[in-house]
Structures are given as C-alpha cells and as structure tokens.
Amino acid sequence: MQSVEVDAENIIRAITPALDSSRHKGQAGNIAVIGGCREYTGAPYFAAISALKIGADLSHVFCTKDAAHVIKSYSPELIVHPVLEESYNVREEDKKMISSKVLAEVDKWIERFNCLVIGPGLGRDPFLLDCVSEIMRHARQSNIPIVIDGDGLFLVTNNLDLVSGYALAVLTPNVNEYKRLVQKVLSSEVNDEDATQQVLSLAKQIGGVTILKKGKSDIINDGDTVKSVSIYGSPRRCGGQGDILSGSVAVFLSWARQHIEAAGPDSNLSCKNPTVLGSIAGSAMMRKAASLAFSNKKRSTVTGDIIECLGKSLEDICPASS
Amino acid sequence: MQSVEVDAENIIRAITPALDSSRHKGQAGNIAVIGGCREYTGAPYFAAISALKIGADLSHVFCTKDAAHVIKSYSPELIVHPVLEESYNVREEDKKMISSKVLAEVDKWIERFNCLVIGPGLGRDPFLLDCVSEIMRHARQSNIPIVIDGDGLFLVTNNLDLVSGYALAVLTPNVNEYKRLVQKVLSSEVNDEDATQQVLSLAKQIGGVTILKKGKSDIINDGDTVKSVSIYGSPRRCGGQGDILSGSVAVFLSWARQHIEAAGPDSNLSCKNPTVLGSIAGSAMMRKAASLAFSNKKRSTVTGDIIECLGKSLEDICPASS
Numbered sequence: 001m002q003s004v005e006v007d008a009e010n011i012i013r014a015i016t017p018a019l020d021s022s023r024h025k026g027q028a029g030n031i032a033v034i035g036g037c038r039e040y041t042g043a044p045y046f047a048a049i050s051a052l053k054i055g056a057d058l059s060h061v062f063c064t065k066d067a068a069h070v071i072k073s074y075s076p077e078l079i080v081h082p083v084l085e086e087s088y089n090v091r092e093e094d095k096k097m098i099s100s101k102v103l104a105e106v107d108k109w110i111e112r113f114n115c116l117v118i119g120p121g122l123g124r125d126p127f128l129l130d131c132v133s134e135i136m137r138h139a140r141q142s143n144i145p146i147v148i149d150g151d152g153l154f155l156v157t158n159n160l161d162l163v164s165g166y167a168l169a170v171l172t173p174n175v176n177e178y179k180r181l182v183q184k185v186l187s188s189e190v191n192d193e194d195a196t197q198q199v200l201s202l203a204k205q206i207g208g209v210t211i212l213k214k215g216k217s218d219i220i221n222d223g224d225t226v227k228s229v230s231i232y233g234s235p236r237r238c239g240g241q242g243d244i245l246s247g248s249v250a251v252f253l254s255w256a257r258q259h260i261e262a263a264g265p266d267s268n269l270s271c272k273n274p275t276v277l278g279s280i281a282g283s284a285m286m287r288k289a290a291s292l293a294f295s296n297k298k299r300s301t302v303t304g305d306i307i308e309c310l311g312k313s314l315e316d317i318c319p320a321s322s
Numbered sequence: 323m324q325s326v327e328v329d330a331e332n333i334i335r336a337i338t339p340a341l342d343s344s345r346h347k348g349q350a351g352n353i354a355v356i357g358g359c360r361e362y363t364g365a366p367y368f369a370a371i372s373a374l375k376i377g378a379d380l381s382h383v384f385c386t387k388d389a390a391h392v393i394k395s396y397s398p399e400l401i402v403h404p405v406l407e408e409s410y411n412v413r414e415e416d417k418k419m420i421s422s423k424v425l426a427e428v429d430k431w432i433e434r435f436n437c438l439v440i441g442p443g444l445g446r447d448p449f450l451l452d453c454v455s456e457i458m459r460h461a462r463q464s465n466i467p468i469v470i471d472g473d474g475l476f477l478v479t480n481n482l483d484l485v486s487g488y489a490l491a492v493l494t495p496n497v498n499e500y501k502r503l504v505q506k507v508l509s510s511e512v513n514d515e516d517a518t519q520q521v522l523s524l525a526k527q528i529g530g531v532t533i534l535k536k537g538k539s540d541i542i543n544d545g546d547t548v549k550s551v552s553i554y555g556s557p558r559r560c561g562g563q564g565d566i567l568s569g570s571v572a573v574f575l576s577w578a579r580q581h582i583e584a585a586g587p588d589s590n591l592s593c594k595n596p597t598v599l600g601s602i603a604g605s606a607m608m609r610k611a612a613s614l615a616f617s618n619k620k621r622s623t624v625t626g627d628i629i630e631c632l633g634k635s636l637e638d639i640c641p642a643s644s
Contacts, residue, residue, distance in 0.1 A: 019557035019621070021538050024497050028559060055621035058561045073395040076364030077562065077624045311622025320557075320620040 003196045003219055003228040008284030011277055013318045014269050015256040016055070029056035029254045032109070033117045033247065034132055035150070036063025037086055040121030041070040043150060043243045046303055047120040048078050050247035053310040054285065056254075059247075060113070062106060062135075064089075064128070067121070081105065087127040095127060102131045103138065110138060114254035115145045119152020120243045129155050136162050143168060145253050145275065149246040153177045157184050165207035167222075170253065170275045172212045172246055195219065196226050210275035212249065214242065218283040222276050229280055232287035234294035240303030245286045248310070252285070253278025288313040325518045325541055325550040330606030333599055335640045336591050337578040338377070351378035351576045354431065355439045355569065356454055357472070358385025359408055362443030363392040365472060365565045368625055369442040370400050372569035375632040376607065378576075381569075382435070384428060384457075386411075386450070389443070403427065409449040417449060424453045425460065432460055436576035437467045441474020442565045451477050458484050465490060467575050467597065471568040475499045479506050487529035489544075492575065492597045494534045494568055517541065518548050532597035534571065536564065540605040544598050551602055554609035556616035562625030567608045570632070574607070575600025610635040 017028060031051040036044035044067070048059040060079045061071055068082030083105040090098050110116075116139050118132060132155060139146055145168040148156055153173055156162050157180050163169040173181055182190050182198065185205050191198045196219070203211045203223035213219040217230040256277035260267060271277060289309040293301050296309075339350060353373040358366035366389070370381040382401045383393055390404030405427040412420050432438075438461050440454060454477060461468055467490040470478055475495055478484050479502050485491040495503055504512050504520065507527050513520045518541065525533045525545035535541040539552040578599035582589060593599055611631040615623050618631075 016621075021555055021557045023557065023559055025559040025561055025563075052560060052624050053622040055558075057559045069392055072363050072392040075626075076367045076396050077560075077626060078364065079362065079561070081361060311619055314622065315620045320616075 003217075003221075003226040005230055006227045006280055008229050008231060008280050009317045011269065012252070012281045012284060012314070014267070015252060015259045015277055015281060016314070016318045017255055017258065019320055025057050026112070027057065029114050029251050030058040030060075030112055031056050031115055031117065031247070031250045031254070032060040032062060032113045033120055034062045034135060035118070035120040035122040035152070036061055036067035036071055037084070037121065037123035037125065037128065038064060038066040039123055041067045041074075042240060043121030045071050045074045045078070046240045046243035046307065047117050047247035049075055050244045050307055050310060051251050052077055053307055054248055054251045054314060056251045060109065063121075084128055084131060086123070086125040090127055099127075099131050099134065103134050106135050107138060110144065111142055113144055114257070115147060115250040117147045117149065117246045117250045119148055119150035119155075120246060122151035122155075124151055124154060133159060133162055140166055145250075145257065146170070147172065147246050147250045147253065149242055153181070157181050160185065160206060163206060163209050167208045167273075168275060169209040170212060170249055170279055171209055172214060172242065172249065172279075174214045174242060178213055200226055210273070210279055212279040212283060214245070218287070220276055220279045220283065222273050225271075227276065227280060229283040229287065231284060232291040234287075234290035234301065236290070236294050236299070236301045238302050241286065241290060241306065244289070244303065244306055244310070245282055248285050249278050249282030252281035256281070285310065285313055288317070325539075325543075325548040327552055328549045328602055330551050330553060330602050331639045333591065334574070334603045334606060334636070336589070337574060337581045337599055337603060338636070338640045339577055339580065341642050347379050348434070349379065351436050351573050352380040352382075352434055353378045353437055353439065353569065353572045353576070354382040354384060354435045355442055356384045356457060357440070357442040357444040357474070358383055358389035358393055359406070359443065359445035359447065359450065360386060360388040361445055363389045363396075364562060365443030367393050367396045367400070368562045368565035368629065369439050369569035371397055372566045372629055372632060373573050374399055375629055376570055376573045376636060378573045382431065406450055406453060408445070408447040412449055421449075421453050421456065425456050428457050429460060432466065433464055435466055436579075437469060437572040439469045439471065439568045439572045441470055441472040441477075442568060444473035444477075446473055446476060455481060455484055462488055467572075467579065468492070469494060469568050469572045469575065471564055475503070479503050482507065482528060485528060485531050489530045489595075490597060491531040492534060492571055492601055493531055494536060494564065494571065494601075496536045496564060500535055522548055532595070532601055534601040534605060536567070540609070542598055542601045542605065544595050547593075549598065549602060551605040551609065553606060554613040556609075556612035556623065558612070558616055558621065558623045560624050563608065563612060563628065566611070566625065566628055566632070567604055570607050571600050571604030574603035578603070607632065607635055610639070
C-alpha cells in the first residue's frame with residue numbers, strides 16, 4: 001500500500017480565510033499552547049509565535065511560573081499565563097487544591113480557543129502531566145481540537161484513553177515518538193517495509209485520531225486514507241522545527257474547520273476531515289518555510305529563521321490581497 | 323444622521339509640534355500607561371512604546387512587580403514603575419495601607435504627565451482596580467487627560483462616575499466593549515441601523531467625554547458632532563492594535579491641547595476639542611501604520627510590525643524637516 005501525495009498548496013488556498021476589513025479580532029483564530037516549564041521555554045514560544053505569523057489573531061501560552069517571565073520576554077505579542085505547577089513546588093497535601101486551581105484558570109479561557117497545542121516544552125513532571133490530562137478532558141468535552149506533540153505524546157502514549165476515539169485530535173510524532181507509539185499501541189516494532197499500512201493500523205487502533213508522522217516525507221492519516229507531503233523541505237535538523245509544525249497545524253486545522261462548516265458539501269475539497277486538512281497544510285507550510293530559510297542561511301539556519309519565513313511562504317502560495 | 327469623514331491628515335499637520343533645537347526634554351510629551359499585571363505585559367508595552375515612536379519625549383508604565391521586569395526587558399526606552407499590587411499579594415488588613423502607598427507613588431509623578439492611558443493589560447483584579455479608580459480621581463483633579471481602553475473600560479463601565487462629565491476623557495471601545503457600554507449606559511442593545519445617533523446619545527449620557535468607537539470606520543464623537551475616520555486600515559486583526567491606538571491618541575491629544583492653548587482663536591481648525599482632535603489623529607495614524615505594515619508582511623503582520631511603521635507614517639503626512 002502506498003500513500004498518496006496530495007496537492008497541499010491547493011488545500012492551503014481553499015482553507016485560508018479571505019481577509020476582510022469587516023472581520024474582528026479573534027475570527028482568524030485564537031490558539032493556546034499548553035507547555036513551558038522550569039526546563040523548557042523555547043518550544044512553547046516557537047509554537048505560539050508560529051501561530052501568529054501564519055495569521056491567527058491571538059496566541060496564548062499556559063506554562064509554569066518559572067517559564068512565564070522568560071516566554072513573555074521573548075515577545076510582547078503572546079499572552080502568557082503562569083498557571084501550571086510542577087511537583088517540586090507543591091506539597092503532597094496541597095495537590096488536589098492546586099490541581100483544581102490550575103484547571104479553573106484554564107477553564108476561564110478554554111471555550112474561546114479554536115485549537116490547543118499540547119506538549120511543546122511541557123516536561124515530564126507527574127503532577128503537571130496529571131493537570132494537563134484534566135485540561136485535555138475538558139477540551140474534549142467542549143469539542144476543541146487538540147494538536148499533541150513532544151511531551152504531550154509521552155503523556156498520551158501512556159494514557160491512550162485521553163485521545164482514543166477523539167476525531168479532533170492530531171498526533172505529530174517524530175521517529176522516536178512514533179516508535180514508542182507503535183510499541184505501545186500495536187505491541188510491535190516499526191516496520192519500514194510497509195510503513196503506510198502500519199500508520200493506518202495505528203490510527204485505527206487509537207480510534208480515528210489523525211496521525212502526522214514526520215519524516216523525509218510527512219505521512220498523514222486518520223485511519224481511513226493515507227496522504228503524504230514531500231514537497232519542499234530542508235536537510236537542516238535544528239531543534240524546534242516540530243514546534244513550528246504544531247503551531248501551524250493548529251491554525252490551519254481551525255481554518256479548515258471553519259471552511260468545512262461554512263462550505264458544507266459545496267467545498268471543492270475531496271477530503272472533509274479538518275484534522276487531515278490542517279495537518280497537510282501545516283506540514284507543507286513548515287517545509288516551505290524551512291526550505292526558504294535554508295536557502296538563505298544554509299548550515300547556520302535556526303528555528304527562528306524558519307519562523308521568519310512563514311509569512312512569505314504563505315503569501316507565495318495564497319496571496320492575501322487576492 | 324451621518325458621521326462626517328474628516329480630513330485627518332490636515333489635523334495631524336496642524337497639531338504636530340514643529341521640532342526645534344531650542345526645545346527641551348518633555349516638551350513633546352510625557353505619557354504614562356497604567357497597566358500590566360501578572361497575566362498581561364504586551365499591551366502596556368505596545369501602548370507606551372507607540373507613544374515614543376510617534377514622538378513623545380518620555381513614556382512611563384505603572385504596573386505590578388510581576389509585570390515590571392518583563393516590560394523593562396522589552397525595551398530600555400521605557401520608564402517602568404513596579405508599583406501596582408494585585409489581591410493575591412495583599413493581606414486584607416494591609417489593603418488600606420498599600421492602597422495609600424500605591425497612590426503616593428503615582429502622585430509623585432502625576433503632575434508631570436501630559437496624558438494617562440488607563441487599561442492596557444490592566445487585568446480585572448478588584449483591589450488593583452480600586453487603586454486605579456483613585457489614580458483616575460487624582461488625574462481628574464489635576465486636569466490631566468485620560469485615554470481609557472481594555473480593562474480600563476471594564477472598570478469605567480461599572481463606575482461611570484469616574485469619567486462622567488470629564489471633558490478630558492477619551493474612551494476607545496472595540497465591538498465588545500462598546501456593546502457593554504451601550505447596555506450599561508443606555509439600557510439597550512447596539513443599534514447598527516442608526517449607529518451615529520447611538521454613539522452620540524452615549525457620549526451625551528456619560529456627559530461630554532469623547533468616544534472613539536473602533537470598527538471598519540472609526541467613529542469619534544464628544545456628544546456634539548460625530549466624525550469618522552475611514553482612510554487606510556488593514557484587514558489583519560492581530561491582538562494589540564488597540565494598544566497602539568491608545569498610546570497614539572495620548573500623544574496627539576497632548577499635542578492638540580498645546581496647539582489649542584497656543585493658537586487660541588487663531589487655530590485654523592474648526593474643531594477646538596483636543597480629545598476629538600487627538601482621537602482623529604491617533605485613529606488615522608494607527609490605520610496608516612497598519613496599512614503600511616500589512617503591505618509588507620501580509621497575513622504574518624503582528625503588532626510590533628505596525629509599531630515599526632508609525633514613524634514613516636507620520637513622516638509621510640507631516641515631514642519633520644519642513
């Protein structure tokens with residue numbers, strides 16, 4: 001079985017909303033990244049700022065107090081909420097109370113978000129991950145799409161019920177994260193001979209989530225058809241590119257959902273699954289920006305350089321003034 | 323009833339002070355933004371830096387300790403005072419003492435300011451808002467103009483006496499903030515059919531404040547005539563643009579007041595209300611900068627990009643060397 005290379009640029013053009021001066025703040029997307037702890041601050045920043053640079057109106061980060069000041073200082077464009085807590089800061093007897101408080105802080109906002117990105121720089125603190133599991137359950141109750149990457153995939157791989165059967169979830173594993181998922185869900189090793197069949201089985205087994213498997217070609221599937229995105233790309237593998245991807249998928253997923261809701265059966269796209277469309281668009285956009293950045297900066301390309309190329313990449317495919 | 327599109331560029335040229343090497347620091351404007359708390363740091367930064375970029379000599383921020391380090395880190399150009407306090411940091415029995423302390427800190431400076439901007443990133447903490455109410459009362463006693471946006475509008479909508487009858491106050495509501503104001507003040511819903519009449523009633527009812535209603539066209543009125551600014555603009559709705567506007571209005575309002583005081587009846591402007599003139603100039607300047615930024619950055623335009631275009635926008639309309 002082979003995956004089918006899709007016309008990703010056509011999908012990007014179809015789902016990207018027209019800009020119109022009668023629209024108001026928030027209509028082009030309000031995204032939240034759940035991540036950022038004592039150890040990691042770059043990843044949630046990269047994911048959140050990428051969402052803005054692609055065209056979301058508002059981008060939030062929910063992180064620990066330790067991470068918040070640093071992430072805020074990277075850019076005044078983000079709204080950063082210092083609400084998560086790690087075990088080292090919490091006494092055993094206070095855990096229940098603090099967990100409720102964290103959840104209440106996120107709940108104040110959650111209905112306004114078009115998509116959550118869970119995982120960039122989240123870390124693996126057990127108490128923090130327990131809180132994030134609850135946030136995922138609330139998001140799911142409110143039908144808010146979730147893109148899961150990094151330590152979010154560590155959490156989900158060990159707690160498959162968090163996403164099982166949730167069609168609005170996207171998992172974006174890299175080689176190692178994919179390996180752990182396959183071992184856990186299919187109780188087997190990664191099979192490169194029939195990669196397409198295996199990723200299909202994986203998505204089916206988890207129950208209709210969309211999997212964006214990152215690699216030389218990105219493979220996208222929702223347990224039904226399998227698509228691939230191979231255009232563009234860069235040989236540079238600096239850390240942080242996965243964070244750009246997760247933020248990009250979040251925005252395009254939101255736009256695809258609006259497009260499908262508005263166009264209904266009139267959409268000229270054969271695929272009607274917003275998580276698949278968002279994954280394809282996010283993958284192509286990330287690869288185009290990485291390719292553009294690499295052509296300028298070569299070996300010295302870093303993630304920030306790629307983020308600076310998101311705007312031009314989207315404009316090349318889908319001009320804003322048209 | 324229709325609003326009248328004004329020649330905003332002519333107003334900008336009339337009120338912008340000539341630059342002259344005999345002038346000294348502070349004469350082109352000393353602005354203070356009251357805002358910035360644990361949650362928000364971008365908004366007060368955007369308002370304060372915009373004031374400088376338009377041409378104010380000094381720009382201050384009064385915020386909480388949590389916010390101060392971050393705002394300072396955005397730019398060494400601002401003077402940031404870590405003086406506000408939120409409830410979570412204050413014991414009940416200390417509230418009166420701390421409130422007096424906060425007020426004393428602001429009072430040391432208040433007479434030097436040409437205009438206050440109240441609200442960007444202020445948050446909604448009740449204790450903090452009580453302190454800010456007192457700051458507004460002191461500003462009013464000293465006849466210092468006040469531009470009110472964001473959470474400042476939340477405060478004022480629930481405490482109309484803070485601005486009622488104060489001709490040096492400007493309210494800059496967006497769609498949602500305007501809706502709440504109309505509900506509270508006029509006990510009715512927003513009427514898009516006769517928007518001009520409604521905004522006029524609103525300004526009259528609050529008692530001679532100036533309202534700058536943001537939208538596809540910006541509508542400005544002081545309970546007397548109603549003006550609109552429709553030139554330029556951008557379809558991008560990224561968060562933070564309202565903060566640029568409030569900082570810009572503060573500077574132009576200060577300049578308009580100086581112009582009216584100096585020129586008296588000799589001013590060739592038909593409107594002599596500095597809050598209306600400042601609102602018109604701020605609106606046009608923000609829209610021109612947003613338009614310029616959008617022509618460069620398209621969908622990836624963020625608020626910082628617009629701020630970078632303020633200087634060129636003003637120079638295009640009113641060259642400094644002439």
